[in-house]
Amino acid sequence: MKRTFLAVLLGGILSLGTLGASTAFADQTVIRVGYPGVGVDNQPYGYGDSVSLAHVGHFLEDAFKDNPNIKVEWTFFRGAGPELNEALAAHQLDIAAGLGDLPSIVGRARGLKTRFLLPASEHGSLYLAVSPKSNINSIDDLKGKKVAQFRGTNLQIATDAVLEAHHLTEKDVKFVSLTTADGLAALTSGNVDGSFGGEEYLDLQKRGIVKIVYASKQDAPIFGTNSAVFVTEEFEQAHPDLTQKVVTAFVKAAAWGSTEANRPQVFEAWAKAGVPVASFAEDFEGQTLARRNTALIDDFIKARYADKAAKAKQYGLIKKDIDLNSWFEPKYLETALKELKLENFWPTYDANGKKLTDGMVESQKQAAAQ
Amino acid sequence: MARAPYFSSPSLQTLALQNPAALAADQHAALLLGGFHPVPTGDGLIAPQAKQGQDEDRVARVHDTGPGGAGTLDRINVAISNWVGDHGGRLLLGLSFPLLLFIVWQASSLYGWLPDQILPAPSLVWQTLQERIADGSLWDDASISLLRVLRGFTLGVGAGLLLGGLMAASRKLHDYLNPLFLAISQVPTLGWVPLLILLVGIDEGLKNILVALSVFIPVTLGTYQGIRDVPHGYREVGQVLTFGRAQMLRTIILPAAVPAIFTGLREGLSNGWQTLVAVELLASTEGLGYQMSYGRQLFQLELVIAAMLVIGLIGFVFDFLLGRIENHLQRWKVAA
Numbered sequence: 117m118k119r120t121f122l123a124v125l126l127g128g129i130l131s132l133g134t135l136g137a138s139t140a141f142a143d144q145t146v147i148r149v150g151y152p153g154v155g156v157d158n159q160p161y162g163y164g165d166s167v168s169l170a171h172v173g174h175f176l177e178d179a180f181k182d183n184p185n186i187k188v189e190w191t192f193f194r195g196a197g198p199e200l201n202e203a204l205a206a207h208q209l210d211i212a213a214g215l216g217d218l219p220s221i222v223g224r225a226r227g228l229k230t231r232f233l234l235p236a237s238e239h240g241s242l243y244l245a246v247s248p249k250s251n252i253n254s255i256d257d258l259k260g261k262k263v264a265q266f267r268g269t270n271l272q273i274a275t276d277a278v279l280e281a282h283h284l285t286e287k288d289v290k291f292v293s294l295t296t297a298d299g300l301a302a303l304t305s306g307n308v309d310g311s312f313g314g315e316e317y318l319d320l321q322k323r324g325i326v327k328i329v330y331a332s333k334q335d336a337p338i339f340g341t342n343s344a345v346f347v348t349e350e351f352e353q354a355h356p357d358l359t360q361k362v363v364t365a366f367v368k369a370a371a372w373g374s375t376e377a378n379r380p381q382v383f384e385a386w387a388k389a390g391v392p393v394a395s396f397a398e399d400f401e402g403q404t405l406a407r408r409n410t411a412l413i414d415d416f417i418k419a420r421y422a423d424k425a426a427k428a429k430q431y432g433l434i435k436k437d438i439d440l441n442s443w444f445e446p447k448y449l450e451t452a453l454k455e456l457k458l459e460n461f462w463p464t465y466d467a468n469g470k471k472l473t474d475g476m477v478e479s480q481k482q483a484a485a486q
Numbered sequence: 487m488a489r490a491p492y493f494s495s496p497s498l499q500t501l502a503l504q505n506p507a508a509l510a511a512d513q514h515a516a517l518l519l520g521g522f523h524p525v526p527t528g529d530g531l532i533a534p535q536a537k538q539g540q541d542e543d544r545v546a547r548v549h550d551t552g553p554g555g556a557g558t559l560d561r562i563n564v565a566i567s568n569w570v571g572d573h574g575g576r577l578l579l580g581l582s583f584p585l586l587l588f589i590v591w592q593a594s595s596l597y598g599w600l601p602d603q604i605l606p607a608p609s610l611v612w613q614t615l616q617e618r619i620a621d622g623s624l625w626d627d628a629s630i631s632l633l634r635v636l637r638g639f640t641l642g643v644g645a646g647l648l649l650g651g652l653m654a655a656s657r658k659l660h661d662y663l664n665p666l667f668l669a670i671s672q673v674p675t676l677g678w679v680p681l682l683i684l685l686v687g688i689d690e691g692l693k694n695i696l697v698a699l700s701v702f703i704p705v706t707l708g709t710y711q712g713i714r715d716v717p718h719g720y721r722e723v724g725q726v727l728t729f730g731r732a733q734m735l736r737t738i739i740l741p742a743a744v745p746a747i748f749t750g751l752r753e754g755l756s757n758g759w760q761t762l763v764a765v766e767l768l769a770s771t772e773g774l775g776y777q778m779s780y781g782r783q784l785f786q787l788e789l790v791i792a793a794m795l796v797i798g799l800i801g802f803v804f805d806f807l808l809g810r811i812e813n814h815l816q817r818w819k820v821a822a
Contacts, residue, residue, distance in 0.1 A: 198783045205603040222785045226603045262688075262771060268783030290771035292688065293783055307687045307769075433784055 708750015
């Protein structure tokens with residue numbers, strides 16, 4: 117008995133040794149990219165931002181195709197921002213692509229060490245959908261009602277700001293935390309009185325299953341959702357060159373996604389997540405792609421994040437203030453813009469949303485219109 | 487081994503010590519039956535003869551109240567020291583493991599074994615608890631959860647006692663119902679959630695039904711077993727004394743079935759509490775389970791841990807209370 121045990125133990129130790137030897141030769145770097153969200157039926161696709169375009173168009177993989185030792189691994193988190201934060205805390209991710217404003221602020225307030233590389237989406241829409249027969253006609257009617265909302269995502273802070281503008285607080289409404297897909301199902305089956313969400317509700321409205329009584333597009337810019345690309349400080353310090361290549365790839369994708377001529381292809385790429393092309397067309401009506409898929413760190417996006425951070429503290433979603441200045445890391449973005457000759461591609465805006473400089477992408481559109 | 491609970495209140499003993507003549511005949515008889523043999527000592531007090539082992543210590547301590555007789559403060563003192571003596575060792579043993587876990591937790595946050603966002607420091611959890619107690623939100627959530635579990639528990643116990651009793655009374659009914667009952671009891675309670683959500687939505691109805699279901703199953707089983715296992719000899723005594731059905735039930739069957747029924751009740755309450763928290767995690771707008779879900783979404787895991795502590799404490803109190811009620815109902819039992 118004892119001899120058998122010793123023999124097994126010895127065998128185990130030896131095999132572990134060979135395992136160690138084999139991994140020493142591999143020397144592969146895996147860039148672990150996380151996206152906070154899944155498609156409507158849990159498909160591993162995102163929508164509404166430039167990073168999903170990068171995913172569908174394989175921009176990241178193409179950037180490293182000459183280097184067989186570098187692999188890019190995408191993970192799509194059904195639990196959105198909150199679940200992605202947990203993965204960041206457990207050191208399981210290197211890049212958070214398209215992480216929403218609130219989860220990234222919450223993560224930073226809790227001590228997650230990340231750097232803000234570039235925005236992935238701005239002016240994202242917030243919709244309030246209710247049942248067609250419902251007596252809720254505006255935000256004011258929400259008092260005491262049961263409403264589905266994906267808590268902890270950028271929908272929550274946007275909703276809180278809208279509620280505040282209508283003199284309501286979170287305590288006045290009974291919020292149920294449901295994922296995007298579950299929220300759709302709950303509203304359709306009548307289990308909740310209303311649901312806050314994004315463009316996924318537009319198709320339901322078209323089919324008469326819900327009616328939308330609030331759209332942030334018709335409101336001030338503070339009520340929109342934003343998301344950005346982050347890198348862990350650990351990965352950035354270990355691989356600044358890889359970080360640069362990743363940023364360049366994302367900027368390329370954002371440029372492609374900001375060119376008006378590509379509008380139909382952009383919507384089709386996003387439609388892989390199960391939201392129909394027509395919904396994006398409706399959501400983006402009256403807006404340029406460039407406005408929403410911009411990759412610039414300008415005063416507008418900095419002001420938006422400062423706003424959201426202050427509001428998050430005000431609503432009690434974070435306990436202490438966060439240091440925004442050391443968070444933004446524009447050097448990779450600037451290098452990428454120079455490399456791709458896109459320095460003047462996008463227009464810049466000031467903190468209030470007023471345009472400061474024009475961008476080449478707009479004149480392209482005008483040229484196309486002529 | 488249960489000590490005769492009739493003597494767990496010091497008053498009867500003290501009464502016997504101070505003024506044996508004041509005892510009524512049945513109390514005196516009970517004392518004798520319980521092995522409490524009064525023996526007169528020289529100073530007018532009577533001292534109970536030691537029975538054996540444990541009781542010796544207890545007896546000695548009771549006797550040490552001094553010649554003037556047992557005053558109120560002394561009686562309290564004696565009661566406490568008796569209790570600590572009896573239960574103190576077990577209390578220490580019971581606390582040792584949680585204490586060890588706490589030390590490991592504190593070490594983990596000091597040395598960073600787990601990231602601080604995933605396992606917050608004990609001091610942060612304590613601070614969160616204090617804040618939530620101060621602004622009343624802990625009481626709000628806890629009371630909502632407690633009300634829900636009590637409603638479901640009442641429903642489940644009522645249904646369980648009824649069905650268990652009926653199945654025990656009628657062999658035919660048992661043969662008809664038992665297979666279906668067993669099949670249903672195999673399905674995990676949370677497995678019913680998707681179906682029930684479609685039928686009753688995510689309101690209070692869902693919680694009531696699920697908690698009642700998780701309580702109903704062990705209570706039915708316990709009741710059935712308890713009533714079936716009443717020794718035949720006891721029933722014969724009842725028949726010999728020509729008890730009617732009601733009297734048989736009240737004086738023989740139910741008291742004899744108490745242990746099994748209470749096992750069912752304790753398991754039922756524990757199941758019900760766990761089911762409620764799980765349902766609140768999935769589909770709720772308030773309550774302790776909702777706090778856990780909210781804490782997770784907002785990356786404030788100290789909220790999660792604080793809620794877990796409160797949930798565990800309440801579950802512990804439930805079990806303790808039921809145990810005391812069970813002891814009280816079993817006071818007819820004489821220590822073997």
